[in-house]
Amino acid sequence: MSTTTLITADQLFRKVDHVVPAVEWATMADDVNAILRLKHERNAVILAHNYMRPEIFHGVSDIVGDSLALAREATEVEADVIVLAGVHFMAETAKLLNPSKTVLIPDLRSGCSLAESITAEDVRELRRQHPGVPVVTYVNTSAAVKAESDICCTSGNAVRVIESLGVPEVIMIPDQFLAANVARQTGVKVITHPGACEVHERFTPADIRQIRADYAGDVTVLAHPECPPEVVDEADYAGSTAQMIGFVADRRPKRVALITECSMSDNVAQEYPEVEFVRPCNMCPHMKRNTMASIRHALETMTHEVTIDAAVADRARLAVERMLAVGAK
Ligand code: 13P
Ligand code: SF4
Secondary structure, X not given: OOOOOOOOHHHHHHHOOOOOOXXXXXXXXXXXXXXXXXXXXXXXXXXXXXXXXXXXHHHHOOEEEOHHHHHHXXXXXXOOEEEEEOOHHHHHHHHHHOOOOEEEOOOOOOOOHHHHOOOHHHHHHXXXXXXXXXXXXXXXXXXXXXHOOOEEEOOOOHHHHHHHHOOOEEEEEOEHHHHHHHHHXXXXXXXXXXXXXXXXXXXXXXXXXXXXXXXXXXXXXXXXXXOOHHHHHHOOEEOOHHHHHHHHHHHOOOEEEEEOEHHHHHHHHHHOOOOEEEOOOEXXXXXXXXXXHHHHHHHHHOOOEOOOOHHHHHHHHHHHHHHHHHHHO
């Protein structure tokens, strides 16, 4: 039997103390201690997206990041079990890159409006309509859609991926807004699909103008590129969730508004207490299916295991690996 001393919920509180009240943390202590023990027993790691609640993000996860970082880190995992605290496409990507490991998603209902907007047949139809045009697929899609694609991208590397192809025209699916934002940055003609993120499509230019008016212009506004281009135009900077965190870390603005999912500000505020966060957020209901209880249940019961048909997985993996190779150059 291992003699390793496990850290306890009490010891972890300092990692969330700026954004989680002590009384709330106390109600989670039982789940936190169980998760810490189960991770050890199962030889499991928790990969958590930047939109996880702070108690998950700072409290029990081992690796955190945006979609790109989680995909990259998934290739380095040595544990036997990966719990993906995020949404289903992220767990599928982790499984594609770790076919021999057990990948668990705490709640099978953790979908994504972008992933649900497009099918493999939609991609085949786009190829029929635009023969010879390469298909660049946002990672926010099913493995079946990735399998029909030439290369994947995330919001963090979309421009680099498109530029790496050296072509005048691409099919970029399924996010019409990310595609429009990237088209403007690259000058490449982009054929897209009418998908949208249900969280980011709700922000408007008027929201940002109102924030600036509320603080007499003394606020830095960062937007995710899943927002419509007219929203990105109103922002000071647009980037993936990790790029937004990097901006705050490097520039330490006095006051910042992150135009994205609600938990981002909490997670970043814990690390930069001197920065004031304006919180005009929208909640992602799919990300919020991850709770302490659902993560504990996943580790207790070893559910829900993510599986991908081998023929689909082989083709989808190629598209993801091509993306990772672009970043590695
Ligand atoms: P990032 O890759 O920027 O973390 O975005 C993922 C996502 O789902 C944003 O809505
Ligand atoms: Fe999908 Fe939007 Fe939720 Fe991200 S925030 S998982 S893109 S619905």
